Amino acid sequence: MRLGVLDVGSNTVHLLVVDAHPGAHPWPAHSQKEQLRLAEQLHQNGALSKHGSDSLVAACRQAKLAAERLQVDEFMAFATSAVRDASNSAEVLRRVWLETGVDLKVLSGEDEARMTFLAVRRWFGWSAGRLLVLDIGGGSLEIAAGIDESPDVAISLPLGAGRLRRERLKNDPPAPAELESLESYVDKLLDHKELDKVGGWDLAAATSKTFRTLARLAGAAPSAAGLWAPRQLTLTGLHQVSAFIRRIPSTGLAELDGVSPSRAHQLPAGAIVAQRAMQRLGLDELRICPWALREGVILSRLDQLT
DSSP, X not given: OEEEEEEEOSSEEEEEXXXXXXXXXXXXXXXXXXXXXXXXXXXXXXXXXXXXXXHHHHHHHHHHHHHHHTTXXXXXXXXXXXXXXXXXXXXXXXXXXXXXXXXXXXXXXXHHHHHHHXXXXXXXXXXXXXXXEEEEOSSOEEEEEESSSSOSEEEEESOOHHHHHHHHOOSSSOOHHHHHHHHHHHHHHHOOGGGGGOOOOSEEEEESHHHHHHHHHTTOOOGGGOTTSOOEEEHHHXXXXXXXXXXXXXXXXXXXXXXXXXXXXXXXXXXXXXXXXXXXXXXXXXXXXXXXHHHHHHXXXXXXXX
16 A cells, blocks of 8 residues: 655654555655744744744645645654644644645654654564664654563653754854753753663664764765665764864854755754763664654554554
C-alpha cells in the first residue's frame, strides 16, 4: 500500500510518501519539504501568528494535493511541539481541517519519543539489546530507553534547538555569557528524576537533523555516502565541534558542508543540548540513525494492519 505522512514540525513541514506493507521495509516514493519555522511564528502570548497559520494552511493544502496526485491509499498528518505549544492550537487545527480537509493530529512529547524509539529499534534490530534513543527537535528533546519495541522510559523536555536559540541566545554568534547561562539552564532541566531510570543500555543512538549535522561536522560520512553508511558522534568530537561553532556567526556556519542554511542559527544551541545530555547520561558515543519520527508513525500504522 502507499502511505502519505505529513510531519508538521517546529522548523519544517515534510510530506513523505512510502510504498510499504506489514513486515516490509517502507520505501520512499516521494518527499517534499517546506521551511515554515512555525516555532518562530509564536507571539509572546504563545499564540501562532496569522502569518504562521496562513503558511501552515497553504503547506497542508499543497501536501494534500500531492498525496492525491500520487494516489496514496492512506494519508496521515501529525504536528509536534510548535503546534502543541501554541495557545491557539485548537483554533489552528480547526482552520486546517475546514480549509484543507487535513485532519492534523497533535502528538504529545511522550508519544513523539515512543514513535521515534520504535523507528530506531526497527533500524538497529533486536541485536541492539537495551536501546537508548536521543532526538533533538526544534522545540523539544526526546529521550527514550527500553529492551522492547515500546520503551520503558519516554521523556520529552522543552530543550529544542530552535526554542533555545530563540529564547536564550540573542546574539549571533552567541555571547559567552549567553552560552554559559544556556548550559546551566539545560543542566537544570536535565536534572530530571525519570532520567535516573535510563541506565543500563547496550546501544545508544541519536536521530534528528541536529545530531546528523553535528556528526557530519565531527567527521561522519556525508549524506552522499548513502543511507546505510555507519555514522557516529563521539563526545570528544562533539566537544571539538561545539567549541568551534559557537564562535562563528550563522552566515558562516551555513557555508559549512552538511549544515542546512535554514537551521545554522540553531546549531550552537543544539550542540549544547547534545553535549550536556551525553554528559548527563554518561555517553561516550552515539550511533546515528537515519530513521526517526515519520518512520515510527508509518511502522506503527503498518503494525495496526496486521
